[in-house]
Amino acid sequence: MSDAIADAVRRGELRSVARLITRIEAGDPTIAATLRDLHAAAGNTPIIGITGPPGAGKSTLVDQMLARYRANGERVAVLAVDPSSPFSGGAILGDRVRMNRHNTDRGVFIRSMAARGRLGGLAQAAADALVVLDAMGWDRILVETVGVGQNEIDVLRHADTVLIVQTPAGGDTVQAVKAGILEVGDLFVVNKADTGSADRTVSALREAIEFRTHALGADAWHPPVPKTAATDNQGIAELLTAIDAHRRHLQDHPEQLALRRRAQARARVTEHLAEILRSRYLQPTNRSERFEAIIDEVVARRCDPSSAAARLLHD
Amino acid sequence: MIGEKIRCLLAMLGTDVHSKGIRTLAQLLRDRGVEVIYLGEHNTADGLINALIAEDADVVGLSYSTATYLHYTRDLLVKMKAAGVDDVPVMLGGLIHADDEPELREMGVKGIFGPGSSMTQIVAFLQDVTGKTLTAP
Ligand SMILES: Nc1nc2c(ncn2[C@@H]2O[C@H](COP(=O)(O)OP(=O)(O)O)[C@@H](O)[C@H]2O)c(=O)[nH]1
Ligand SMILES: [Mg+2]
Numbered sequence: 001m002s003d004a005i006a007d008a009v010r011r012g013e014l015r016s017v018a019r020l021i022t023r024i025e026a027g028d029p030t031i032a033a034t035l036r037d038l039h040a041a042a043g044n045t046p047i048i049g050i051t052g053p054p055g056a057g058k059s060t061l062v063d064q065m066l067a068r069y070r071a072n073g074e075r076v077a078v079l080a081v082d083p084s085s086p087f088s089g090g091a092i093l094g095d096r097v098r099m100n101r102h103n104t105d106r107g108v109f110i111r112s113m114a115a116r117g118r119l120g121g122l123a124q125a126a127a128d129a130l131v132v133l134d135a136m137g138w139d140r141i142l143v144e145t146v147g148v149g150q151n152e153i154d155v156l157r158h159a160d161t162v163l164i165v166q167t168p169a170g171g172d173t174v175q176a177v178k179a180g181i182l183e184v185g186d187l188f189v190v191n192k193a194d195t196g197s198a199d200r201t202v203s204a205l206r207e208a209i210e211f212r213t214h215a216l217g218a219d220a221w222h223p224p225v226p227k228t229a230a231t232d233n234q235g236i237a238e239l240l241t242a243i244d245a246h247r248r249h250l251q252d253h254p255e256q257l258a259l260r261r262r263a264q265a266r267a268r269v270t271e272h273l274a275e276i277l278r279s280r281y282l283q284p285t286n287r288s289e290r291f292e293a294i295i296d297e298v299v300a301r302r303c304d305p306s307s308a309a310a311r312l313l314h315d
Numbered sequence: 316m317i318g319e320k321i322r323c324l325l326a327m328l329g330t331d332v333h334s335k336g337i338r339t340l341a342q343l344l345r346d347r348g349v350e351v352i353y354l355g356e357h358n359t360a361d362g363l364i365n366a367l368i369a370e371d372a373d374v375v376g377l378s379y380s381t382a383t384y385l386h387y388t389r390d391l392l393v394k395m396k397a398a399g400v401d402d403v404p405v406m407l408g409g410l411i412h413a414d415d416e417p418e419l420r421e422m423g424v425k426g427i428f429g430p431g432s433s434m435t436q437i438v439a440f441l442q443d444v445t446g447k448t449l450t451a452p
Contacts, residue, residue, distance in 0.1 A: 014368050015368055015400075018370065021371065022322070084350075085345055085346065088346045088347060088348045089348045090320075090344065090345035090346060090347060090348040090349045090350060091350045092342065092345050093351065094355075096352070097353055097355040100357070103354075103359075103361075103363070103365050104359060104365065106365075109369055110369055111369050112352050114320070116320075
């Protein structure tokens with residue numbers, strides 16, 4: 001038996017899709033059956049992740065990529081994730097300002113999502129939203145996140161091709177290496193090539209990438225470092241060619257694609273496991289007397305934290 | 316439902332370019348816990364409606380600094396009705412003349428916040444039309 005909302009999603013009813021994503025964001029448990037239904041048939045749309053520091057030009061790049069894909073007749077969905085204010089829980093979701101020219105195009109669907117500061121929950125909500133978009137049958141999905149924290153990096157795990165956007169402005173490159181972002185990037189885009197010394201940034205990135213990949217064997221993908229000037233629409237065609245090359249590489253090396261899919265599935269299941277445990281023990285409303293009693297023992301040092309956790313799990 | 320937020324689309328229609336007011340409002344709303352989907356200036360009614368649908372916004376806020384707001388607002392509300400999204404409340408801010416309020420209300424504008432309006436009024440309006448509570452101070 002198929003689910004009514006899932007059917008509406010597959011028919012491309014935009015309001016149903018949008019409302020379902022809202023319910024995903026709110027953590028509504030009553031949509032589990034819908035998501036189960038959609039998940040079964042998803043996994044066919046190439047997902048391109050785009051991340052990098054705030055202001056690097058990610059949204060402007062997405063806008064230019066959309067224009068190219070549309071010119072090729074491809075229908076594209078975008079999921080744009082922005083951080084929430086840690087103080088108020090509110091957010092200004094401003095990515096789509098840069099993409100406004102596509103608002104009247106039915107071949108483009110753009111949805112903004114706030115990170116909402118949830119531990120692990122962002123990746124989960126974003127992944128579920130991606131399943132919904134995937135089930136709608138777009139030719140491609142782009143997902144933009146701000147490369148700041150682990151949460152955002154976790155979102156990228158759900159992409160098939162990950163673009164890390166950097167700018168010639170000095171420290172970014174070092175930061176990327178530090179943040180462990182080098183490991184998740186399939187392409188390193190040096191945007192704002194119209195400003196400053198882009199070539200220096202490119203060679204610094206190349207060096208860091210080679211240092212990492214030279215040990216990986218002949219079949220490994222070597223991330224290219226394309227230069228773009230998104231506001232001038234420069235380098236976009238080359239960027240898209242590099243994205244397609246990565247996709248072909250995965251198709252030509254099915255074992256690498258399989259590893260990636262497995263890692264994605266593992267991450268998703270792990271996130272759900274963590275979420276189950278978190279909601280069982282950590283939400284103030286769910287803190288059981290039993291939980292608090294064990295905490296009392298730890299405070300009094302009659303029990304250590306590790307044994308306490310083990311006892312809770314074996315209850 | 317737990318985890319529900321007010322999602323508010325903020326935009327300027329037509330040729331209006333004085334976006335300072337709407338930017339300030341975006342920040343104030345964020346600080347009250349609202350998720351603001353910021354569309355900036357130069358929007359068309361059709362573009363705004365598509366964004367509104369995709370974003371599942373609870374409410375639309377328009378800011379005006381020129382006298383053309385009657386025309387643009389009417390055009391938007393007519394098109395929202397045609398698109399079947401006239402259930403989403405529309406509020407107006409900026410240089411709205413008090414004399415025009417009755418006409419705007421008659422068109423279907425739910426909230427009007429001209430010069431001198433306070434955040435308290437806007438927040439009360441948002442909670443009222445969305446039925447959602449803002450938890451931020
Ligand atoms: N000079 C220059 N500015 C750019 C370029 N790409 C984006 N920008 C500008 O950088 C600012 C931030 O761009 P945005 O796309 O919002 O960055 P995001 O935060 O990474 O999504 C905007 O003012 C853009 O116009 C570029 O290639 N060159
Ligand atoms: Mg952006």
